Amino acid sequence: MFKSVNISDSGRILNKTPPNKPNTSPMLQFQNLVDYGFWDYLVNVAIYAVLAIAAFAAFWVYFKKDFQSRRIQQKRTASPSLLRSEVINSFIALFILTVIDVAIYIAQLNGYTKIYTNVSDYGWFYLVVSVVVMILLHDAWFYFTHRFMHHPKIYKYVHKVHHQSTDPSPFAAFSFHPFEGVIDAGIFVIFAFSFPVHMIALWAWQLVHVVLNIIGHLGYEIYPKGFNKHWLFKYKAPSTHHNMHHEKFNGNYGFYFTWWDKIFKTEFKDYNQVYDNLHERVSREEQAKSQAASSPLHVTLMPDANGYDIASKAS
Numbered sequence: 215m216f217k218s219v220n221i222s223d224s225g226r227i228l229n230k231t232p233p234n235k236p237n238t239s240p241m242l243q244f245q246n247l248v249d250y251g252f253w254d255y256l257v258n259v260a261i262y263a264v265l266a267i268a269a270f271a272a273f274w275v276y277f278k279k280d281f282q283s284r285r286i287q288q289k290r291t292a293s294p295s296l297l298r299s300e301v302i303n304s305f306i307a308l309f310i311l312t313v314i315d316v317a318i319y320i321a322q323l324n325g326y327t328k329i330y331t332n333v334s335d336y337g338w339f340y341l342v343v344s345v346v347v348m349i350l351l352h353d354a355w356f357y358f359t360h361r362f363m364h365h366p367k368i369y370k371y372v373h374k375v376h377h378q379s380t381d382p383s384p385f386a387a388f389s390f391h392p393f394e395g396v397i398d399a400g401i402f403v404i405f406a407f408s409f410p411v412h413m414i415a416l417w418a419w420q421l422v423h424v425v426l427n428i429i430g431h432l433g434y435e436i437y438p439k440g441f442n443k444h445w446l447f448k449y450k451a452p453s454t455h456h457n458m459h460h461e462k463f464n465g466n467y468g469f470y471f472t473w474w475d476k477i478f479k480t481e482f483k484d485y486n487q488v489y490d491n492l493h494e495r496v497s498r499e500e501q502a503k504s505q506a507a508s509s510p511l512h513v514t515l516m517p518d519a520n521g522y523d524i525a526s527k528a529s
């Protein structure tokens with residue numbers, strides 16, 4: 215998933231020009247790759263774990279009641295065993311992504327990739343545009359490979375693992391079959407060999423990817439009312455969009471955006487209705503809360519001069 219700077223040998227990876235092959239023994243070169251893979255995996259797992267645990271702790275545990283009206287699937291609750299398997303699957307999938315990272319690192323060391331490290335080579339404007347281009351290309355890659363993995367003859371061998379989570383939690387973000395990890399990382403291979411990409415751009419793209427992946431599997435809607443019908447924002451997929459894919463399977467295949475689903479008419483017909491219903495529920499609950507808080511019947515207990523509690527009307 216992430217291309218990270220080799221901590222033990224950062225000088226070499228930062229060279230733009232293809233570095234000379236290390237003047238070390240094959241054993242040391244192998245050790246260098248193992249070190250790179252170790253740190254790469256550690257960073258991948260740490261980012262996934264920190265974001266998934268923070269999101270899970272906030273929405274599924276500590277502020278669960280506050281967010282109840284935003285819960286997309288009101289009746290379902292993911293079981294502890296499912297959560298466990300989401301975590302285990304994610305650790306395995308992240309390992310596969312690390313193996314691909316190491317393969318690209320080897321190619322980079324030998325000067326085969328287009329990854330560069332001097333911003334001045336193409337400038338900041340190019341770097342920012344390259345992040346946008348990567349997001350757009352990744353979105354298309356995801357939509358079409360995702361639909362391919364839903365083919366009836368293929369689905370049960372690969373993508374079924376990800377769909378064990380019919381009510382996904384943040385831990386499901388990378389819960390997929392190892393081969394799906396290979397397909398998912400395919401876009402990274404394309405980027406590394408197709409056009410100049412800076413390390414910062416790769417990190418920025420991956421950060422956007424991971425954060426949106428966690429949000430897409432949050433189980434709660436955090437995007438605002440009317441987002442789905444706004445002339446521009448309706449093309450950005452909110453949490454409900456991907457959550458409905460997990461609940462109902464054959465539709466809403468997009469990840470970052472909704473336009474591929476709109477173009478190919480694979481968006482669920484009731485998507486807007488589900489989104490609107492959720493926000494009506496949120497509005498109702500907020501209204502009820504504010505009414506309760508301002509109601510003259512609302513009482514608070516205050517101690518009197520003798521230390522006894524007396525009921526007093528809240529202002």
Ligand SMILES: [Zn+2]
Nearest residue numbers: 376431456460
């Ligand atoms: Zn998913």
Ligand SMILES: [Zn+2]
Nearest residue numbers: 360364373459
């Ligand atoms: Zn799917």
